[in-house]
Amino acid sequence: MWATVAVGASLGAVATGFSIEESPPALVTAVLAAFFGAAALRLAVSSLRRPARRAGLVALLSGLCLWAAGSSLIHQDGSLGAQSFPGPAELLYFPSYLGMAAFVLLDRRQQTRPDAVLWLETVLVCSAVASIAGALIASPLGDVFGHEGLALVLALVYPLLDVSLILLVLGQAVQGSRTWTPDTWLLLGGFLLLTASDVAFLVGSAQQAYFSNLLVDVSYGTAFALVVTGATCRRAVAPLATTTRRRVRTGLVVVAAAVATTTLVLRPADSGSWWATVPAVITLVAAGVRLTAALRQAQGAAEAFRLSRTDELTGLANRRAVLRRLDATLSADEPVALLLIDLDGFKEVNDSLGHAAGDDLLRLVAERLTAAVPRALVARLGGDEFAVVVRDDDPVDLLRQARRIRASLAEPITVEDIEMSVSASVGVAVRGSAMESAVALLRKADVAMYRAKNSRLGETLYDSTFDHYSRARLALMEELRTGIARGELRLWYQPQVDARTGEVVAVEGLVRWEHPQHGLLAPIAFLPQARQAGLMPALSEAVVRAAVQDAVTWQEAGHRFSVGFNCAPPELLGGRVLPFLFAQLDRAGLPRERMTLEVTEESFVSEPERARLQLVALKEKGVRAAIDDYGSGFSSLAYLRDLPVHELKIDRSFVAAATSDYASRVIIESTTALAHAMGLQVVAEGVEDAATAALLRTAGVDVLQGFHVAAPMPPEQLDRWLAGRRALDLRPSVG
Secondary structure, three states: OHHHHHHHHHHHHHHOOOOOOOOOHHHHHHHHHHHHHHHHHHHHHHHHHOHHHHHHHHHHHHHHHHHHHHHHHHOOOOOHHHOEOOOOOHHHHHHHHHHHHHHHHHOOOOOOOOOHHHHHHHHHHHHHHHHHHHHHHHHHHHHHOOOOOHHHHHHHHHHHHHHHHHHHHHHHHHHOOOOOOHHHHHHHHHHHHHHHHHHHHHHHOOOOEOOOOHHHHHHHHHHHHHHHHHHHOOOOOOOOOHHHHHHHHHHHHHHHHHHHHHHHHOOOOOHHHHHHHHHHHHHHHHHHHHHHHHHHHHHHHHHHHHHHOEOOOOOOEOHHHHHHHHHHHHHOOOOOEEEEEEEEOHHHHHHHHOHHHHHHHHHHHHHHHHHHOOOOEEEEEEOOEEEEEEOOOOHHHHHHHHHHHHHHHHOOEEEOOEEEOOEEEEEEEEOOOOOOOHHHHHHHHHHHHHHHHHHOOOEEEOOOOHHHHHHHHHHHHHHHHHHHHHOOEEEEEEEEEEOOOOOEEEEEEEEEEEEOOOEEEOHHHOHHHHHHOOOHHHHHHHHHHHHHHHHHHHHHOOOOOEEEEEOOHHHHHHOOHHHHHHHHHHHHOOOHHHEEEEEEOHHHHHOHHHHHHHHHHHHHHOOEEEEEEEOOOOOOHHHHHHOOOOEEEEOHHHHHOOOOOHHHHHHHHHHHHHHHHOOOEEEEOOOOOHHHHHHHHHHOOOEEOOOOOOOOEOHHHHHHHHHHHHHHHHHHHHO
């Protein structure tokens, strides 16, 4: 195709004596046939190889064939001068533009619908180009072309159709459905050269006859060669980066506004000037609207940037701002330290007074911190955790500041008409090596803070020896996560016996972790880590699954006692454990009354209504409910009256002191009498000796649990214990 253009131009130059006169008709016909044949073949092959682009390429092929047919028609008499303009060939030329337009519309990258800004920028760029076309093409062509009527319309329509094709490609590029890659530039160059060729052709045809010369012929050939090459070359479909695209758009907006202004200043003073004036006015209006939108975008971006560095609740800096400040200070090799502050007991405030009160407390804490360290960056990292970035590396001074912070927070604060003091744990980390990162400094402060909280020291300076504790805690969390998935959790059971007959009426399941390296671990060794790592829901489901399976095994062995297990308040109120329990019971076919769910008083203090609804759901499903550790918390007669529970478990602290402390004995007796009056069964935990068991029987306690009866044991050992106890109990009746 390109070779045909080059050979045809060379032969035409020789034939015309290197002038720009009309080429010999025979040569023109031969070159037209070779050129359009090569172009059509290239488009046909490309459409077969690229099915996804076939529709657009076929449309371009159709337009090219129509153009070739029109050219053949006006050259059939041997000379263009013998053909009057306009002639029958226009019936082929005009629809050829429809084929090219269809190609541009169909052959584009799919994307989401453009937003208003993209449409605005498209109008801006396209109207600017239209104003240039009106000023440089339409008005001058109307003046030069001496015809009227159909001839004048055609003289103006063809260049405007060319400009429309340019505008289509530009609009797609601005909106992102066409990328600024070589194929796009080839199309733009081809349509631009086609515009110039049509203008030259029509100006030359001003004497009512078709006109052409070697330069026009070569211009047409080069234009179509560029279009076909752009249509068939390999396209890069990846979009430009957002920032790059935004720079390109901004440049186009500025250039478009400048072009429109220049067009209005230099517009031709004739009746055809509206071809340039109207698009220029549209361009300036669009530029003004776009500048307004850009200003709003800039304001929104500034606000978004501020919010991205600010905690919404307190107005303090957030974690992102802290890390940025630390990175900047560390990069500048300046002294810096981080104080990490965690409030003690904040959850109780949220649970008791509600989240609104908790938010008020956090705002007051933020004010206290800002006042305590006015020259430092104070931030809220999330929840009840705050941070202070200080440009200091003196450990003594930093610990003094930490104590000042704790003293400021300890001053009475009034929330919801309740005066309270806030205690806090502060971890202090000082910059170490020159290569230390902000994240590493934050980790060290976190380790120091947990050390201060667990040791109850209040404030602690980070020491590298703390890392072993921190890493061990993190490692234990991950091992627990894996252990739950592998089924390493076990339930050990402690029997509960009837205080009168000694018959086993229930067993309580107590979770243990059979660690592969550390052996059997008690709950205290891993439950806090499970809570911190968010593993309690999975752990609770593992406990439920084991309790139901063991209960089924004992039922099949002929035992009729119930199986109980503890449910922590967050899991009870979270709404996940109970549906899982009901599903397990249904799957196992176990009678609901064989299962007892033990809950603590904390469940009712934090969210009493939700706790009541959960226990109502238990009762409706037939599962027993017990209040565990009664008397150790905020014991209230109100929830005993309103909650659908079956039994009351007196806390071991009263049971252990029953034989030696008169007050404890009175509490047990009065609690038992009250529970019986309300139809509740009373269980005494922590029965360690025969004297305590006898006193509890005298007080009317229904069920005994403790080491005097039996220690917690795994299911298989409990089976042997039950078999031996049964034989022992039957011996007196045989004698």
